[in-house]
Amino acid sequence: MDLVPSGTLVVRVALAALVLLVGGCAWDGPMSTVVPGSDFARATLWLYALITWITAVIGLLVFVVLLWILVRFRARPEAPLPAQIRGHTLMEIAWTIVPALVLLVIAVPTIQLTFRTQGVAAPRDALRVTVRGWQWWWEFRYPDLDVVTANELHLPVGRAVVLDLEGPDVIHSFWVPRLGGKRDVVPGRHNRIVLTPERPGEHWGQCAEFCGASHANMGLRVIVQASAEFDAWVARQKAAPAEPAGLAAEGKAIFARSACVGCHTIAGVSGGVLGPNLSHFGGRTMLAAGMWPNTPDNVAAWVRDPQRLKPGVKMPDLGLTDEQAKAVAAYLTGLK
Ligand SMILES: [Cu+2]
Numbered sequence: 001m002d003l004v005p006s007g008t009l010v011v012r013v014a015l016a017a018l019v020l021l022v023g024g025c026a027w028d029g030p031m032s033t034v035v036p037g038s039d040f041a042r043a044t045l046w047l048y049a050l051i052t053w054i055t056a057v058i059g060l061l062v063f064v065v066l067l068w069i070l071v072r073f074r075a076r077p078e079a080p081l082p083a084q085i086r087g088h089t090l091m092e093i094a095w096t097i098v099p100a101l102v103l104l105v106i107a108v109p110t111i112q113l114t115f116r117t118q119g120v121a122a123p124r125d126a127l128r129v130t131v132r133g134w135q136w137w138w139e140f141r142y143p144d145l146d147v148v149t150a151n152e153l154h155l156p157v158g159r160a161v162v163l164d165l166e167g168p169d170v171i172h173s174f175w176v177p178r179l180g181g182k183r184d185v186v187p188g189r190h191n192r193i194v195l196t197p198e199r200p201g202e203h204w205g206q207c208a209e210f211c212g213a214s215h216a217n218m219g220l221r222v223i224v225q226a227s228a229e230f231d232a233w234v235a236r237q238k239a240a241p242a243e244p245a246g247l248a249a250e251g252k253a254i255f256a257r258s259a260c261v262g263c264h265t266i267a268g269v270s271g272g273v274l275g276p277n278l279s280h281f282g283g284r285t286m287l288a289a290g291m292w293p294n295t296p297d298n299v300a301a302w303v304r305d306p307q308r309l310k311p312g313v314k315m316p317d318l319g320l321t322d323e324q325a326k327a328v329a330a331y332l333t334g335l336k
Contacts, residue, residue, distance in 0.1 A: 030204035033177040037203055037224065040117050040180030040195035047113060051106055058102070117180065119162050119194035126160040126194065129153065133165070133172030133185035133207065135314060136214035137276055137289040147237040148265070150276030151289045153222045156230035157200050163193040170212065176205035176222050184209060197224040204290070213312025219290025237280055240268060241335040251331030254324050263315070266335070275315060282335040288313070300329035 028035040036042040073082070119126075131153075132139040140153045155161055165174055167187040175182030180195050207218035225233065244252050252269070255261070261270035267279040287294045287302060288310050301308070304325040306315040320328065 030202065031177045031206070035178060037178040037199050037201065038180055038195040038197050040113075040193070041178055042198070043113050043117075044181050047109055050109065054102060054105065117192075117194050119192040122162045122192075122194045123160045126162045127156065128162050128164065129155075130164045130166060131174055131185070133167050133169075133174065133211070133218075135169050135212050136207070136218040136310070136312070138174075138207075138218070138220045139276065142234075145234055145238075147234060148277040149237065149280065150284075151220050151286065152284050153220065154230055154233050155197050155222060155224050156227040157197050157224050159227070160194060160196045163195075165191040165193065171209050172207045172211050172218070173209035174205070175208040176203050176220070178203040179205075179222060182208040197222075200224050200226060206290075214310050217289060217291050217310055219286075221286065221290060233283075236283065236336065241266075241280065241282075244331050244334055246330075247327050248331040248334045251324075251327035251329065254320070254328050255331060258320070259316075259318055260328075278332060278335065280335055282333045294333065296326075296329045296333050299333055300325040303328050303332075 026032065033041070033048070034045060036045050128143055130139075130141040130143060132141070137151055138153075139148070139150050141148050163174070165183060165185040167185040167189075170187065172185040173182045174185055174193065179197060180193065183191050183193050185191065201224055203222045203224065205220040205222060207215055209215075211218065243249075255266070256269055261272055263272040263275040265271050265273065265277045265279060282294075284294050286292065287298050288306075291310060292298045292302075298309075300322070303318075303320060304322060305317050306313045307317060
């Protein structure tokens with residue numbers, strides 16, 4: 001066999017590598033950090049650009065000087081030993097002070113932005129949301145609106161929001177790239193994020209701090225809406241869901257007499273707090289923290305055996321039959 005790779009092989013490998021590389025280059029993907037959807041994300045992008053340009057110029061400078069030195073002072077056969085220099089005060093002072101200045105230029109705006117978005121001086125009319133990171137889902141409480149939901153955070157466009165981050169179990173990290181940088185959710189510690197969403201749309205997020213078996217399956221969605229749409233959503237959350245009929249009514253009865261009530265709240269039915277609030281579960285697009293589309297089939301499979309759909313999940317298999325799971329799914333997906 002020929003040990004030197006043939007020309008076509010090199011071209012093929014290079015093309016394959018290029019395809020893989022370009023595949024990662026969605027410009028405005030749902031988790032893009034370079035197409036900001038809030039003031040926080042815009043400021044973060046500005047910092048990112050600042051640091052990139054500073055380091056690019058330094059990098060270029062270093063390589064040009066290096067190249068010049070390599071060529072200019074290369075060893076020549078007949079050349080005598082060059083002058084042997086030891087220490088150079090001016091240069092040593094310069095290469096101490098210049099990097100310190102560069103770090104200062106990076107640190108000052110970074111620290112400013114970190115503190116600004118920690119919300120010490122949040123606007124008075126800001127919407128407040130308590131974000132609780134649980135293994136492996138997100139709870140959202142709107143204390144002033146008396147609304148509780150999970151995994152899909154609705155926000156009105158153009159209004160400042162203060163997210164109070166709480167960790168009831170272990171450390172998580174709240175990250176919605178298009179809305180700003182990630183911030184840790186730490187038990188016993190009160191972190192905040194203050195931002196103003198600037199464009200409507202669905203922004204995807206992800207827990208960004210390893211938190212156990214299904215960490216990778218701990219996604220979230222932020223749905224930024226025009227203020228009238230947001231108000232309509234709030235009104236729906238506060239209204240009692242329609243009374244179920246037929247199969248869904250059967251599902252309600254099964255739910256109400258099962259252990260489900262110990263972990264889940266459904267307004268007017270149960271008051272558990274260990275799992276997501278299901279009062280308006282049918283209004284959510286996804287199941288299990290962004291993992292599966294919220295369809296009756298998926299929900300039935302979930303209720304039947306949650307472990308199969310999400311490794312490590314903190315919801316037990318309650319031994320419902322397929323028929324019972326179907327009925328419960330009809331009930332839950334009907335709770336709009
Ligand atoms: Cu995590």
